[in-house]
Amino acid sequence: MRAVAGYIPILLDCEGRPCLVIGGGMIAERKTQALLEAKAMVTVISPELSQGLFTLYETNRIMWERRVFAGGDTQGYWMVHATTDQEMVNQRIAEEANLKGILVNVASHTEASTFLNPAVMRRGRLTIAVSTEGAGPIVATNICKLLNEEYGDEYEIYLDFLYLMRAEIKKSVNSPKQRHKLLRKLTEYPILEEIRQGRFKAWSETQIHLWIAKNEED
Ligand SMILES: C[C@@]1(CC(=O)O)c2cc3[nH]c(cc4nc(cc5[nH]c(cc(n2)[C@H]1CCC(=O)O)[C@@](C)(CC(=O)O)[C@@H]5CCC(=O)O)C(CC(=O)O)=C4CCC(=O)O)c(CCC(=O)O)c3CC(=O)O
Ligand SMILES: NC(=O)C1=CN([C@@H]2O[C@H](COP(=O)(O)OP(=O)(O)OC[C@H]3O[C@@H](n4cnc5c(N)ncnc54)[C@H](O)[C@@H]3O)[C@@H](O)[C@H]2O)C=CC1
Known part of the structure; x- marks a missing residue:
């Protein structure tokens, strides 16, 4: 058994990157959907496709090579998902991708993967990802559902506000020390409460600069 906590959670920028999904069933469809949401360029290799994947192919959202996996297929890809129902094929895909240093997820075999897909919940710029390191994917999903009620x-409004303020502070305050002070102060400001009570109005540019000027002096 693998020791626990052996993974680093990271957020990957997949935009425009060539990603390969091998297999065309429901699991392939789920992984493809996630890749498309992240704006990846997806190719599927499989003799057949689920209805959902076929629709994506017909509407030119994905490319499709209608055949079984062959050695060398992973060449040139940035990330690979092995999602066939043939464990041996999935293992071969993992070995090949590993040799080439390509990120690989094996749907049938956690230990053969170089990365795992956590359960995910999103609220605008907020992403909460939950992993059980493969022990219980349904438990991870249930924890996400609880967090979904909590957050x-x-x-969404709060983080859009912070994003804007952070950008302004980075633009107009040169000293890193001052920037840190302001950004810390900003998170102490009761914006979330104001939003919850329906009292929050987006700050104008003048208001933002007044707040920066006032809090820089304190
Ligand atoms: C390691 C990991 C690798 C990976 O796929 O990245 C993995 C591995 C495996 N899953 C298996 C089974 C199931 N997985 C799900 C569901 C999800 N699985 C997901 C992630 C992960 N699954 C990664 C670790 C996550 C973590 O850290 O906890 C979710 C969260 C996200 C996603 O898939 O993107 C997604 C939620 C979908 C959603 O929320 O909609 C369901 C339920 C369902 O499908 O409804 C079942 C059936 C019930 C059961 O078996 O528990 C099997 C056995 C296969 C077999 O029996 O052959 C393996 C292989 C093994 O155990 O080795
Ligand atoms: N990680 C996860 O979240 C989960 C993983 N699984 C695992 O994922 C596997 C796939 O699940 P489903 O999509 O439901 O299976 P499925 O049977 O619906 O789809 C398998 C797909 O693989 C294709 N395929 C078979 N041999 C191939 C080859 N040599 N080359 C290319 N494509 C090939 C088939 O044509 C089919 O499209 C399951 O066998 C299971 O081990 C299952 C549930 C959840």
């Missing part, structure tokens, strides 16, 4: 729509 409501107010976080």
Whole structure:
């Protein structure tokens, strides 16, 4: 058994990157959907496709090579998902990708993967990813459902506000020490409460600069 906590959670920028999904069933469809949401360029290799994948192919959202996996197929890809129902094939895909240093996820065999897909919940700029390191994917999904109730729509508005303020502070305050002070102060400001109570109005540019000027002096 693998020791626990052997993974580093990271967020990957997949935009425009060539990703390969091998297999065309429901699991391939789920992994493809996630890749498309992250704006990846997806190719599927499989003799057949699920209805959902076929629709994506017909609408030119993915490329499809209608055949079984062959040695060398992973060449040139940035990331690979092995999702066939043939464990031996999935293992071969993993070995090949590993030799080439390509990120690989094996749906049928956690230990053969170089990365795992956590359960995910999103609220605008907030992403919460939950992993059980493969022990219980359904438990991970259930924890996400609980978090989904805890972190409501107010976080979307709140993080958009923080994003804007952070960008302004980075632009107009040169000293790193001052920037840190301001960014810390900003998170102490009761914006979330204001949003929850329906009292929050987006700050104008003048308001933002006044706040920066006032808090820089303190
Ligand atoms: C290691 C990991 C690798 C990976 O796929 O990245 C993995 C591995 C395996 N899953 C298996 C089974 C199931 N997985 C799900 C569901 C999900 N699985 C996901 C992730 C992960 N699954 C990664 C670790 C996550 C973590 O850290 O906890 C989710 C969270 C995200 C996603 O898939 O993107 C997604 C939620 C979908 C959603 O929320 O919609 C269901 C339920 C369902 O499908 O409804 C079942 C059936 C019930 C059961 O078996 O528990 C099997 C056995 C296969 C077999 O029996 O042959 C293996 C292989 C093994 O155990 O070795
Ligand atoms: N990680 C996860 O979240 C989960 C993983 N699984 C695992 O994922 C596997 C796939 O699940 P499903 O999509 O439901 O299976 P499925 O049977 O619906 O789809 C398998 C697909 O692989 C294709 N295929 C078979 N041999 C191939 C080859 N040599 N080359 C290319 N494509 C090939 C088939 O044509 C089919 O499209 C399961 O066998 C299971 O081990 C299952 C549930 C959840």
